[in-house]
Amino acid sequence: MIFQALATGAGILVLVLLGAIIVSLLIGGLPAFRQFGVGFLTSADWDPVKQVFGSVVPIYGTIVTSILALVMAVPIAFGIAFWLTELAPNWLQRPVGIAVELLAAVPSIIYGMWGFFVIVPVMADYVQPFVIDLLGDAPWIGFLFQGPPFGTGIFTAALILGVMIIPFIAATMRDVFQTVPPVFKESAYGLGCTTWEVMRAIVIPYTRISVMGGIMLGLGRALGETMAVTFVIGNTNRISGSIFGPGNTIASLIALEFPESEVGSLKLASLMALGFLLFVISFIVLAISRMLLRTGART
């Protein structure tokens, strides 16, 4: 009886906490929404001196870095999961599987420092100058690769995020690949299929939806990442066309500006409103992933 009450209470507490966070973010951000209206969602201006705030730049940075990170992470994560479930010798499966899980447990600040002190110099000295020289003047796509080689920027941030979410996606993919009944695979092999053909024709169609769910989980993580991104993104409230250009994400902007925002100021309200928007974006992504995972489990 008491146990049941406690357990129920704990369960409801989660709901209450979630609701309380959403409501307090909304109330905190209300002055900004009221002041700027729809303009808050469509303005790319972030000017603390003139007290004008818009959310386009951080939202753009958040979404672009996360999608670029997915583009980089998904193929590698797929390779890891494929190798672990189909190709790896038995004695290697466990150590590599554990290594993947350990990667997922590394604190994000470590990725940030590694990114800043190891990846950024490499990007600044070798990768960016090379790509800028090679493609910077190319027709049509040239604008994507221009600007001074700072080493930091949208691309570097996406790279770090990609590395961070690989273990999440790989672990989910491995788990769902293992749910494919061996009978299916064996019959395909019996028909003379190669490993790749089995993967393409049997495993992927069977697990397609759950795999999407795993990718969405990785996306959710990338959207909310703060410290690692702050180190390497260049922290600039402008949109630059170049993927080497600096930018900002919602989480990183909040972390940077919060300590110098006075209580009751419009800036603090705008940061709260940004937090609310991030919540909404993450919620949508998570809801989609849940939905896909559930339908995936049913089929």
Next chain:
Amino acid sequence: MRVPSYFTASMVALSLVATPVLAQQITGAGATFPAPVYAKWGEAAKAATGLELNYQAIGSGAGQTQIFNRTVDFGASDAPVDSAKLKSANLLQFPAVMGALSAIVNIPGVEIDQLKLTGEIITEMYLGKITKWNDPKIVELNKGVTLPNLAIAPVYRADGSGTTYVWTSYLSTVSPEWKSQVGSGTSVKWVAGNGAKGNDGVAATVRQVKGAIGYVENAYAIQNKLTTTQLRNKAGNFVKPSLASFAAAAENADWKNAPDYAVNLIDTQGATSWPIVSATFILLPKDPKDTTRSANVMKFFDWAYKNGADIAKNLDYIALPIAVQDAVRASWKAEIKG
């Protein structure tokens, strides 16, 4: 929260056993820029006076909020609070110590304090108008220094910061264009360049990126042997960042006519003045809830004025001129209830 009295009593008894003299605590919160010197002053003052300073470097904005709400004994802010706000919150503002900013650069072949720059040129760099280190304007000032054909990469503090307030105040003072287009504040809308977090982030970015220019507190530049530059002051002379040039700036400031001691130390007169100096401020309630604690805060800063100059100097901060210290003491007497 209510604590049982026997518990409090036993805790008091315990602490009496542990430390024969109960240290008198004072609490403060705010600016990060003077935090190192407050920490050292705190240690030294504890030994000398028994006052124990508990200072939290949470940022100037947060420090102001805390003292407006009276959750600490004093607040600390790099940017002076304007007179109307001080009046409505019933606070006395006084300076504690001064510091200076230096410009730092990373140009291959250019050594510490070798490069000469002016505020106007730096402004144009941060506005994205001068983009190469071999720009004729820079070359003209630096005959004898080989400047490469290298892109200029301005670096700024991405986090809200008193350092940025001082830096942008300087740029606003020397350039009307900067003043109208960007302005000054703890964070502003930057036109060009990249942001980095904290003094460390700016220093590390400038070190890593060839062609970078940034700004840090001078104490930080010296301790990390960063490549500082000379700057042209109001008198038209090029000066190197040094304690002597900082002190010259402090002496040439108009302390007497500054309301609430909010003196402008940016680009002061004087042949040897360093142009980017600023004071950092303490905010003390005029009607303290606890007069003993308030008296202890004044006792602490009185001690620091008298005995803290060397500590400040070792950390590359500048103590206040004696005349200003005396004026602050007079204000304490006149304005703080106790």
